[in-house]
Amino acid sequence: MKLIKVVKYEESLDPKFAERVAAEPGGERIWDCIQCGTCSAICPVSLYMDLTPRRIVGMIRAGFRDEVLDAISPWICTSCYACTVECPEEIRITDIMYIVKRMAMRESGHHRFVVPAIEEAFIEMVRKNGRLTESRMGLRVAGKSGLRYALAMVPIAWKLMRRGRLRLLHAERMENPESLRVALAAIENHGSSPARVPARGSRPVVEA
């Protein structure tokens, strides 16, 4: 009989995880959380989350790095800031969700999920043209979301086209995207992102 460990042991927690989150802009007040659950109550999508906002905050503080970074919750967050406005301790929970998303992008296997894939496609397009072309972004999303999604979008795209709100051949771009690229290149690879972080499951190395 194979035994599965169901209890998280102290030794497999990441005691530095909360510090890393708190070190990012917007994460500082995470220690003020009183676990009242106002965030989860006001959140319009918490009922679809595997870990509610309150639990995300609690688990970050307790060092459940792998569980938090593997959660779907941050990708369900629509960034409506209801939690941030209602939090009695003025914790910027939406910003904490963004911090978790950024860490998950770098340290977890979240690329299989469609939301981060869409975000990356968005960024790639902006890096190239400086602006977003909605029609092309729509095609990218459809490509990543499967045939059923794409087929359901056809009548909508058709209606938008007939109303001059979707131009297939038009690309929205800056006159001089190069000037934006030069600016972005200045901070590339040394942003708020700790550049390379160990793979999931292994003990993370935290820069002092």
Added chain:
Amino acid sequence: MREYLYFPGCSLKGAGAPYEKSLLAVFRALDLTLTEIPDWNCCGATAYLSVDADMGIVLAARNLALAERADGRDVVAPCSGCFLALSKAKAMIAEYPEVRTKVEEALGRVDLPYRGHVAVRHPLEVLSTDVGPERLRKVVTRPLKDFRVAPYYGCAILRPYDTVDDAHTPHVLEDLIRISGATPVDYPNKARCCGGMLTTGVQSVGLRLVEILLESAKEADADAIVTTCPLCQYNLEVYQDRLCKTTRKDLRIPVMYFTQMLGLAFGLDDHALGIDQLFRVPVLTVPAGGRR
């Protein structure tokens, strides 16, 4: 006459085209000038914050620095998403010196100094404060009598920054509806999330949020929903047919921009306001040029 700089954002050049049309028409009717920021770029939206926050802030800051270089007038950002991205970048740069350093480093490469002096405004606030109800009332030539409107603010212009209106009890949109001669219905979900990008990423959840908003507008017996953001407008408008089928409820309702509503009340032409670009055209009891 007042002059503003204009940050259209990508959406107003795409599916949000009727918003741009009606915004420009309404501002023109009020003798307000909008000058597009030269060679603006994407505001960074929410995508950048999930991947590289610093880059997102640099994107937004470049637009603000361009505005400073142009003439430093207030920047009007009609898309709620852009409004928030620009406001947030400005606040983050002011709050965190390390963020400021990165922004200055990046924009320094292209000789763009950032000082953070430019104000970011949403047209809802410009119309309700800079122009004011008195002036607006004078321009209304065609009050939208018996037109019941659900005021929908969405999230980004109320939260987390409350420069447009109070986050809990907003009323500017209702005020504009009354000025237009229409009737604001009681719409408790007026600041509830429209689903944002979830309607593309996780449709099962995103469309449920849309359904809640449409259903409560129908329950309030509204003739139309008025929005302040191209993403809200898109989400609430384009999935109606599909939701009618999947939920077996009648969720059909016109979803228009508040600038289109004002433009109609000003007696402007439907086409000039992009009304004909909507999926469902609002039915008014008072046609152009007077009573029916």
